[in-house]
Amino acid sequence: MADISGLRNVAFVGPHHAGKTTLVEALLAHCGAVGRRGSISEGTTVTDYEPEDIAHAQSTTVGFAHCTAGSIDLTIVDCPGFIDFFEETRTVLAGVDAAVVVCEADPARIVQTRALIDECTSLRLPHLFVIGKMDRPGADFAGTLAALQEAYGRHVVAEQWPIGTAESFSGFIDLALMKAYTFEDDGEREGEPPAALRAQVERARTALLEAMADFDDTLMEELLEGKEPPLEEVERDLCSECSHDQIVPVIVAAGVSGAGVPALVRAIERWFPSPADRPQVDAEERPIEPNAGAQFIGRVVKTIVHPQSGKLSMTRVLTGTVKSDATLVDITKGDERVRSGGLYRLQGKKQEPIPEAGPGAIVAIARLEPVSTGDTLTAGQKVLLPRLAQRAPVFAVAIRPKERIDEAKISQMLARIIDEDPSLSLQRADVTNELLLLGHGEQHVTLAVERLARKYKVEVETAPPAIPYLETITASTEVHSRYKHQTGGHGQFGDVWLRFEPKGRGSGVTFEETIVGGVVPRQFFPAVEKGVREALLHGPSGHPVTDLHVTLFDGQYHDVDSSEQSFKTAAGMGVRDALPKCKPVVLEPIVHVTVTVPSTYTSTVIQQLTGKRGQILGMNPAERAGFDEIEADVPQVEMARYITELRTGTQGLGTFHWRHDRYDPVPGNRVGGKAAV
Ligand SMILES: Nc1nc2c(ncn2[C@@H]2O[C@H](COP(=O)(O)OP(=O)(O)OP(=O)(O)O)[C@@H](O)[C@H]2O)c(=O)[nH]1
Numbered sequence: 021m022a023d024i025s026g027l028r029n030v031a032f033v034g035p036h037h038a039g040k041t042t043l044v045e046a047l048l049a050h051c052g053a054v055g056r057r058g059s060i061s062e063g064t065t066v067t068d069y070e071p072e073d074i075a076h077a078q079s080t081t082v083g084f085a086h087c088t089a090g091s092i093d094l095t096i097v098d099c100p101g102f103i104d105f106f107e108e109t110r111t112v113l114a115g116v117d118a119a120v121v122v123c124e125a126d127p128a129r130i131v132q133t134r135a136l137i138d139e140c141t142s143l144r145l146p147h148l149f150v151i152g153k154m155d156r157p158g159a160d161f162a163g164t165l166a167a168l169q170e171a172y173g174r175h176v177v178a179e180q181w182p183i184g185t186a187e188s189f190s191g192f193i194d195l196a197l198m199k200a201y202t203f204e205d206d207g208e209r210e211g212e213p214p215a216a217l218r219a220q221v222e223r224a225r226t227a228l229l230e231a232m233a234d235f236d237d238t239l240m241e242e243l244l245e246g247k248e249p250p251l252e253e254v255e256r257d258l259c260s261e262c263s264h265d266q267i268v269p270v271i272v273a274a275g276v277s278g279a280g281v282p283a284l285v286r287a288i289e290r291w292f293p294s295p296a297d298r299p300q301v302d303a304e305e306r307p308i309e310p311n312a313g314a315q316f317i318g319r320v321v322k323t324i325v326h327p328q329s330g331k332l333s334m335t336r337v338l339t340g341t342v343k344s345d346a347t348l349v350d351i352t353k354g355d356e357r358v359r360s361g362g363l364y365r366l367q368g369k370k371q372e373p374i375p376e377a378g379p380g381a382i383v384a385i386a387r388l389e390p391v392s393t394g395d396t397l398t399a400g401q402k403v404l405l406p407r408l409a410q411r412a413p414v415f416a417v418a419i420r421p422k423e424r425i426d427e428a429k430i431s432q433m434l435a436r437i438i439d440e441d442p443s444l445s446l447q448r449a450d451v452t453n454e455l456l457l458l459g460h461g462e463q464h465v466t467l468a469v470e471r472l473a474r475k476y477k478v479e480v481e482t483a484p485p486a487i488p489y490l491e492t493i494t495a496s497t498e499v500h501s502r503y504k505h506q507t508g509g510h511g512q513f514g515d516v517w518l519r520f521e522p523k524g525r526g527s528g529v530t531f532e533e534t535i536v537g538g539v540v541p542r543q544f545f546p547a548v549e550k551g552v553r554e555a556l557l558h559g560p561s562g563h564p565v566t567d568l569h570v571t572l573f574d575g576q577y578h579d580v581d582s583s584e585q586s587f588k589t590a591a592g593m594g595v596r597d598a599l600p601k602c603k604p605v606v607l608e609p610i611v612h613v614t615v616t617v618p619s620t621y622t623s624t625v626i627q628q629l630t631g632k633r634g635q636i637l638g639m640n641p642a643e644r645a646g647f648d649e650i651e652a653d654v655p656q657v658e659m660a661r662y663i664t665e666l667r668t669g670t671q672g673l674g675t676f677h678w679r680h681d682r683y684d685p686v687p688g689n690r691v692g693g694k695a696a697v
């Protein structure tokens with residue numbers, strides 16, 4: 021078991037396709053953890069091993085890997101960059117000690133790191149930026165660095181300066197050490213910075229030292245006095261200030277060739293904290309207790325379910341030591357006792373058994389069936405760690421079995437998919453009664469359906485959720501309805517006069533009788549009401565009818581032939597006769613939408629919402645600086661794919677939430693382009 025000071029738990033995060041998985045692969049190869057470096061195009065990387073990752077050539081879930089480098093024992097969590105999977109990344113970020121933020125050498129893509137950096141900031145997670153794909157034509161290091169500094173301030177500062185760019189990218193200068201490193205087939209060669217870059221490099225070094233001096237008075241004095249600070253002092257400050265999330269160094273790489281990887285490993289080793297030294301977020305967050313002999317407390321940061329070999333609960337050990345055959349208590353699940361089915365370290369899909377794991381480690385505990393992501397596990401102590409709040413889903417599809425299997429089986433299998441990814445959820449829709457699968461984007465939900473088919477052989481069809489239209493009436497009428505049927509013995513006879521009147525929106529269906537003189541005997545009133553209500557479930561356009569008052573005010577009965585059934589039938593016939601005469605209209609649900617976007621996109625959002633028949637109600641600066649909040653009422657039918665449109669129109673930065681507001685008549689009484697009545 022590695023000493024805690026040698027542990028590094030690092031998440032690799034960054035925008036979609038920035039090159040995280042490729043860089044992780046190069047790092048694992050450099051450290052000797054894999055023999056042959058895999059590639060995205062061949063589907064052979066360690067961390068993109070799920071069939072869905074390979075099929076879509078992208079990470080669709082977090083992947084764990086492990087290696088040793090020098091004195092450190094490094095656990096890597098390769099996070100998916102696609103925005104739909106951000107909740108997955110968010111959950112895992114709460115269980116690591118530092119993050120490598122990988123960006124392409126393209127200033128235009130820096131805005132896509134915003135949500136990630138917000139998350140790192142709120143977790144006080146030490147991080148560094150790797151400007152990657154430096155070998156690509158058009159790679160723009162200086163522009164990307166400037167964009168990072170504009171977005172996040174001057175403490176985001178270059179620690180390396182590239183030598184050459186695109187096809188001539190051949191090395192970098194370490195600005196703290198003022199040494200050049202050029203890439204060779206067998207590693208890096210150390211040398212003096214090229215004279216041609218001297219001026220640029222001097223400027224960049226000054227920027228680095230000045231940024232660092234903000235947190236170190238001695239360095240500040242040295243700079244003011246024009247003294248050259250000793251290299252050891254610069255190095256020491258950099259380690260301390262990065263590991264305390266004060267300075268965010270920027271370095272370069274090209275994962276595809278492995279260029280820059282040895283320096284990245286050194287950076288992780290020196291600048292990133294061990295679990296024991298990670299900055300505390302707040303008093304509520306439990307510090308890692310370095311004493312391996314303490315009683316075990318851990319938190320599940322991710323659940324992985326293999327249909328054959330079972331479940332793995334990726335657990336961050338906060339205190340004490342967990343052994344491979346431990347009996348643990350799931351405090352979140354009402355103190356349920358669970359027995360570990362083995363302890364593993366993951367190398368992508370490969371499981372390497374280990375006997376025990378100490379404080380700070382992230383370890384897979386096998387077959388803890390009742391345990392879910394976010395649960396607190398202990399050796400018995402009643403300690404409950406705070407759970408990370410899940411954000412509300414923004415996209416839904418209705419699902420139906422493709423074959424004749426019952427919905428209970430679908431729900432049961434989907435529950436396993438949700439066990440792995442709790443940012444998905446299942447819901448039964450009101451009114452339409454459809455089974456809805458909800459998530460954080462179209463691709464998120466589509467992949468869950470693919471996974472369901474592959475892992476559990478359950479094929480489902482998906483469709484946009486049906487809109488819960490209603491109908492109402494806009495004019496009053498009275499009808500007479502008689503049901504009379506003679507069959508041999510007993511006949512059937514029911515005769516009612518019904519009045520229909522419109523009522524205010526939201527008042528539902530109300531029923532009364534004003535029968536005098538017993539022309540309809542009292543015992544048949546409930547049957548009449550039932551007949552009315554049942555018939556109102558399907559109005560002339562097929563939707564439930566609402567917001568009207570129905571009065572039974574006259575009728576007749578027959579001593580022998582009248583029954584509850586005959587009055588119920590007569591009432592139903594009366595409803596079907598009356599509704600077309602009452603100028604029926606279809607009502608559509610209107611949702612109240614709040615969109616939050618950087619102010620530069622406010623007009624785009626207003627345009628989008630207006631194009632959706634939205635009524636803009638207000639536009640105010642959001643709590644977050646530089647962001648606006650736009651409030652609008654929009655017909656629900658227009659919102660089905662809104663998250664996709666919003667993200668496309670705002671570089672992925674827009675978010676929204678909604679709630680049902682009211683029902684309004686469909687303009688022109690048209691539903692889905694067809695006349696409603
Ligand atoms: N030229 C060049 N291409 C690269 C480099 N790194 C990655 N790529 C390519 O960029 C694409 C995306 O690489 P990935 O490693 O999957 O990127 P990622 O950030 O893990 O992507 P997601 O996890 O899906 O967000 C692949 O086609 C890689 O081959 C690089 O350093 N240079």
Ligand SMILES: [Mg+2]
Binds near residue numbers: 040042078
């Ligand atoms: Mg990836």
